[in-house]
Amino acid sequence: MEFDNIGKPLTSFQEHYPDTIPDLFASENDHMPSQSFSTSPSKTRDFYVSFRREAISLIFQAQFSCNFDPFVSYLAVNYMDRFVSKQEITQEKPWLSKLLVVASISLAAKMSNSPFSLSHIQGEEGFNFDAQTVHKMEVLILDTLSWRMRSITPFSFLCFFVSLFELNDPTLTQALKDRASETIYSAHNEMKFLEFKPSIIAASAILSASHELFPLQFSSFKASISDCQYVDTESLLKCLNLMQEMVMMQGYESILETVSSSRTPMSVLDRHFMMTNSESDNTCSNTTTTTTTDAIAVAEKRQIKRRKLSDFCSKSGFQISQSNQW
């Protein structure tokens, strides 16, 4: 019944049909963790901070071993966050949270038509669920999320926001979208962005990217986005600040790494993983090693991308501005 390729049902990722923009803004709240989440008792929240970090690293592992598009991981994390904000998971049942991760990945893979088998992510981590258990969990997630599995994500809004800038050059538009996408992926790994609506994340990522790529146009871009009827300016500014902080830290860290060691530079996120893994008790040292190696792989990938981007920018006569205004 779809006339675009159902193999890519997540049109939300790249293009959205322009007529659906008001619908998107109207229903984005149904696709984010419920508000109760950010106001939940700090104990629950603390637990989730560490749980989420582990879950994300597990999801990354699956992404690498199954060669998933990063969007599959994005979706899996989105399902997980939404589920946890509606159904309590607790420390008492560690297996339940692992099960949640496995089932979220499985659902995300099915939604994006990516081949995936449970054996890819099981085993190594010292837990194994039979297929039936995972499927029961899938159904529980589906019910909890009311089968709203075509998540509205920040990616759904990128084209719309970029169109506000009236850039005439498609390569510039693409560069902006690519950098904004990278920023969205990084932000998704950090809890502090969970409170923002997908559209606000998208708008902030576009602005942050434009600040890096076209610093001179930044303020006019910011004005056009703030003028948009659907955007709450206060929330936008708050999110944008956090995001520029994150991007600056990443840039700073990678420069520091390059200078201070001959090793592959790593971004904040990756260091974050390493730190937390060494901080946490060493009962699962195996996990630590795998995660770290994978984190380095992520970092390498990201560096390559960044290099490409800066190549592109210097070729087209644009400068990446690493300095940030505060």
Place this chain on the structure above:
Amino acid sequence: MDNYEKLEKVGEGTYGKVYKAKDRSTGQLVALKKTKLEMDEEGVPPTALREVSLLQMLSQSLYVVRLLCVEHADKRNNTDGKPKPVLYLVFEYLDTDLKKYIDSHRKGPNPRPLSHTLIRSFLYQLCKGVAHCHSHGVLHRDLKPQNLLLDKDRGILKIADLGLGRAFTVPMKSYTHEIVTLWYRAPEVLLGSTHYSTGVDMWSVGCIFAEMVRRQALFPGDSEFQQLLHIFRLLGTPTEKQWPGVTSLRDWHVYPQWEPQNLARAVPSLGPDGVDLLSKMLKYDPAERISAKAALDHPYFDSLDKSQF
């Protein structure tokens, strides 16, 4: 499924019965539709997952029947006795469908035409719903009066039966062996075109429009060939000039050369604006057929109070 009290059968669907039921806890009336979506070794089948979530997304519109939730019940498998989960879709309940409604105006104790105000309003809501589906990249492909549900008292029309078309191929016969109707099928589909698009739905909308006015089907064919002849006899046999590429379609044959008839005569009570809109919905060349979105701005709807929608 114990949450629901089945009240009566309201429809024989393609895959099973549709029941009117009552939610025991809230008293809300719902329609229960059993699907063929059975869980298998892989859990929820990916196609089902994508289709149901698509339906969930589309049913956010006022003009699409609302999917309230998805229930699963364990059905015992007759062969090995193992329970097999079956999915049920739970929809909001509406009193009737457009076919039953038109029938009640044709036969029964008080036969009378549908009022033109009502036809206009139903057609507008139908175009709204179709525009909504198309704007999300979704074709309905089986628009017909049976699949349009009505709330008679409030004069509301909603699109139903967004076919879960990929989860199963549309069969030629329903489970009751009733032939799937061809009356609303676009000529490009009948002629075997594989690359059809939004125009197929607009053709069906045109046929439904005419049927509301006439109280009987515009093209009641009983085979694919007869269906084409019905169309050609009214609209004339299509030519390459009118519809470039038509004679190279897979199932094209040499047909008798009919001249186009006056369309207004097929819908005698319809005014010139209505006839104009209808003729734009029934254009042979799918590329020339009016889109749902453009139809909403047609002068035929000028006299409609659009603020109510």
